[in-house]
Amino acid sequence: MILPDPIVFSKPLHVWLGILTLLFILLQISVGKRIIKIPFWWHRKVIWKIILVLAIIHGFYGFEIYFLS
């Protein structure tokens, strides 16, 4: 394993990162569609960067678990 995958609240970290990624994508769509009314710069400047980082790390775990272990 290149990145360690510790158990957090009895589930591996990569599982939590996947759930968080899904929640942030739903938040991004909700702000984009004006369902959640927070300032729009969160959509254009903040949330997508959080999604990008979470998705890259989560995806890397998937690659590592499937191909490298």
Ligand code: HEM
């Ligand atoms: C995970 C990435 C993203 C998702 C899932 C997403 C999703 C959405 C959705 C569902 C809408 C509403 C579209 C509509 O009702 O027609 C929207 C609107 C918009 N998004 Fe995003 N978005 C993402 C990233 C971004 C980024 C990176 C930017 C700019 C830096 C951006 C800028 C905008 C703008 C300006 C609108 C308003 C468009 C309008 O109302 O005419 N979005 N987005």
